[in-house]
Amino acid sequence: MIKLTQTVKKGGCAAKVPAMVLKEILAGVKFPPKIQGVVIDGDSFDDAAIFKIDDNISIVQTLDFFTPIVDSPYDFGAVAAANALSDVYAMGGRPKTCMAILAAPMATMEYQVIQEVLQGSCDVIAEAKASLVGGHSIDDDTLKFGLSVTGLVSNDKVWSNEGARPGDVLILTKPIGTGTICAGIKKEFYTATEAHEALSSMKRLNNAIDFLSAEDLQHIHGATDVTGFGLAGHSYQVAKASDVSLKFNHKQIPLFDLTVASLKAANLTKAHRSNNDYTQKVLQFKNIEEVETQIYFDPQTSGGLLLSVSPESAEGIVKKLETAFPKTSIVGVVEKRSEFYVYVE
Amino acid sequence: MIKLTQTVKKGGCAAKVPAMVLKEILAGVKFPPKIQGVVIDGDSFDDAAIFKIDDNISIVQTLDFFTPIVDSPYDFGAVAAANALSDVYAMGGRPKTCMAILAAPMATMEYQVIQEVLQGSCDVIAEAKASLVGGHSIDDDTLKFGLSVTGLVSNDKVWSNEGARPGDVLILTKPIGTGTICAGIKKEFYTATEAHEALSSMKRLNNAIDFLSAEDLQHIHGATDVTGFGLAGHSYQVAKASDVSLKFNHKQIPLFDLTVASLKAANLTKAHRSNNDYTQKVLQFKNIEEVETQIYFDPQTSGGLLLSVSPESAEGIVKKLETAFPKTSIVGVVEKRSEFYVYVE
Numbered sequence: 001m002i003k004l005t006q007t008v009k010k011g012g013c014a015a016k017v018p019a020m021v022l023k024e025i026l027a028g029v030k031f032p033p034k035i036q037g038v039v040i041d042g043d044s045f046d047d048a049a050i051f052k053i054d055d056n057i058s059i060v061q062t063l064d065f066f067t068p069i070v071d072s073p074y075d076f077g078a079v080a081a082a083n084a085l086s087d088v089y090a091m092g093g094r095p096k097t098c099m100a101i102l103a104a105p106m107a108t109m110e111y112q113v114i115q116e117v118l119q120g121s122c123d124v125i126a127e128a129k130a131s132l133v134g135g136h137s138i139d140d141d142t143l144k145f146g147l148s149v150t151g152l153v154s155n156d157k158v159w160s161n162e163g164a165r166p167g168d169v170l171i172l173t174k175p176i177g178t179g180t181i182c183a184g185i186k187k188e189f190y191t192a193t194e195a196h197e198a199l200s201s202m203k204r205l206n207n208a209i210d211f212l213s214a215e216d217l218q219h220i221h222g223a224t225d226v227t228g229f230g231l232a233g234h235s236y237q238v239a240k241a242s243d244v245s246l247k248f249n250h251k252q253i254p255l256f257d258l259t260v261a262s263l264k265a266a267n268l269t270k271a272h273r274s275n276n277d278y279t280q281k282v283l284q285f286k287n288i289e290e291v292e293t294q295i296y297f298d299p300q301t302s303g304g305l306l307l308s309v310s311p312e313s314a315e316g317i318v319k320k321l322e323t324a325f326p327k328t329s330i331v332g333v334v335e336k337r338s339e340f341y342v343y344v345e
Numbered sequence: 346m347i348k349l350t351q352t353v354k355k356g357g358c359a360a361k362v363p364a365m366v367l368k369e370i371l372a373g374v375k376f377p378p379k380i381q382g383v384v385i386d387g388d389s390f391d392d393a394a395i396f397k398i399d400d401n402i403s404i405v406q407t408l409d410f411f412t413p414i415v416d417s418p419y420d421f422g423a424v425a426a427a428n429a430l431s432d433v434y435a436m437g438g439r440p441k442t443c444m445a446i447l448a449a450p451m452a453t454m455e456y457q458v459i460q461e462v463l464q465g466s467c468d469v470i471a472e473a474k475a476s477l478v479g480g481h482s483i484d485d486d487t488l489k490f491g492l493s494v495t496g497l498v499s500n501d502k503v504w505s506n507e508g509a510r511p512g513d514v515l516i517l518t519k520p521i522g523t524g525t526i527c528a529g530i531k532k533e534f535y536t537a538t539e540a541h542e543a544l545s546s547m548k549r550l551n552n553a554i555d556f557l558s559a560e561d562l563q564h565i566h567g568a569t570d571v572t573g574f575g576l577a578g579h580s581y582q583v584a585k586a587s588d589v590s591l592k593f594n595h596k597q598i599p600l601f602d603l604t605v606a607s608l609k610a611a612n613l614t615k616a617h618r619s620n621n622d623y624t625q626k627v628l629q630f631k632n633i634e635e636v637e638t639q640i641y642f643d644p645q646t647s648g649g650l651l652l653s654v655s656p657e658s659a660e661g662i663v664k665k666l667e668t669a670f671p672k673t674s675i676v677g678v679v680e681k682r683s684e685f686y687v688y689v690e
Contacts, residue, residue, distance in 0.1 A: 041477070
């Protein structure tokens with residue numbers, strides 16, 4: 001049976017171009033003017049773009065694709081879809097249409113493998129109550145798959161990176177550790193059975209919105225999904241956009257059962273280093289063991305939502321989300337902006 | 346100076362997965378249900394998807410990316426953008442938001458090359474009065490670039506593949522031949538200067554809509570853009586969806602000055618063969634020289650629009666389009682469905 005991770009050098013979000021490199025490249029490009037209707041674009045490093053259709057409704061748009069992060073073709077398609085759909089949920093939207101991005105070695109890869117990748121993604125798209133409306137496929141040396149996703153959101157219900165307020169409580173809906181565990185899978189250090197917890201978490205849709213009431217949603221001021229730049233990188237982006245500092249309670253960060261052992265076994269990716277570089281001037285650790293600091297740099301694929309919610313509603317929201325996301329936890333608080341953007345203690 | 350076409354095996358739309366292969370693969374996949382609002386999806390092989398936002402307006406969505414088809418990074422970005430934006434125009438829409446799809450060998454490619462690719466695309470996006478709102482970039486062995494594009498269209502002004510009516514006249518807005526000429530560039534058979542006509546045509550936006558009046562637009566019943574499956578493949582898709590036959594007047598097909606010479610020099614791609622295979626049972630040639638039949642199988646990158654218009658308005662429309670698309674021609678007629686979907690004589 002084909003083991004997809006053995007066909008590529010880097011898997012999943014770890015293959016993402018590092019944030020600092022991207023920033024340097026983009027600094028040399030003159031972008032088209034922002035047309036009327038564009039509310040959020042790439043400038044704020046938000047999860048997805050927002051384009052106003054009229055006074056009531058906006059489209060939420062995002063695009064994500066990557067090389068295989070897991071060995072099973074079906075799982076790879078499912079993870080890629082959940083990961084791409086996630087950015088729409090992270091803006092408070094509901095996904096509607098998806099287009100597939102497929103690159104595959106057509107001459108050597110069995111069609112069945114490609115079909116399984118597509119089936120995995122289609123099943124997750126169906127779960128999200130969205131449709132697959134098109135896509136593009138090219139012949140390439142290595143497999144890559146992902147989706148361009150468009151959702152709808154009411155103009156007054158957008159969760160942006162800018163919404164975190166001092167006093168808010170931070171909730172994380174999925175455990176951290178997919179980066180190190182997938183590095184372990186790639187090294188054949190873990191079997192799919194051993195890594196089951198991380199695999200099913202990556203396939204899990206971030207549809208927190210489907211488990212909350214309209215009132216709960218009003219208490220959510222901002223959100224992001226934790227992906228390639230790790231908890232440190234994405235927290236930094238939220239803190240900067242909201243002009244606040246985030247303080248994490250290290251003991252409360254939900255982890256997979258394998259996470260710490262895998263980090264101790266030095267199952268690391270290049271992204272652990274680049275995420276550290278990206279945030280080292282803006283993040284302060286207090287009394288955290290060296291190996292455990294990697295938790296914050298671990299590049300997540302299809303990671304959880306980091307929600308910034310009013311303190312009085314936090315426990316109720318956690319309780320509701322636990323039914324679908326069992327390791328949902330209150331992981332910290334939002335404070336007034338101080339010396340560092342992110343604190344871990 | 347870097348010559349991008351020398352960094353890849355197949356360039357542009359010639360790297361597209363052949364239609365027949367794609368069909369076989371997709372036949373083995375169970376797609377998510379079509380949700381409310383989806384008017385056109387991948388089923389009809391149309392240029393882009395249509396999703397109704399409300400009773401008045403729909404979004405038009407398409408996604409396209411490929412390997413370098415030309416040597417200059419700036420030109421590659423511009424061609425990729427014009428090519429992706431084209432599908433929105435082919436549905437009668439106006440592009441609004443774009444997201445970039447970038448794969449690049451980060452360790453070996455100079456950032457300046459990537460910046461030029463992005464700049465070329467940004468300049469064309471600006472010309473289309475759209476915005477770049479996001480994207481995704483990964484580290485990969487070879488350069489790939491493209492866009493996911495969303496446009497808006499009034500529900501009653503969609504140009505679908507289904508709209509061609511017997512009695513309509515067919516108008517083609519750009520010359521045919523980018524497939525063979527780009528194959529010649531890749532073999533270093535032509536310099537960029539020699540291939541200038543094809544290069545500027547590929548960079549040219551398909552914004553015919555901007556040159557026509559509201560009345561002209563009412564006379565356009567259907568449209569497609571001619572890309573990777575060639576004039577034969579895309580004509581077949583239109584004929585099948587509209588349940589008509591298309592009859593081309595071979596002498597009227599606009600060509601680049603180099604097209605026939607390049608075909609005679611056997612500058613061919615794999616797609617010439619697969620497009621021939623794709624259409625051989627549905628297309629009839631009458632008295633066409635063997636080498637010239639390749640015109641119909643030539644995979645276009647950023648090819649022109651094939652418009653199906655009422656006969657009384659055809660000449661006026663051609664006259665207006667000629668200011669922007671000098672080789673615009675009346676190339677044939679739409680007839681009642683008969684034995685073949687496409688006739689060339």
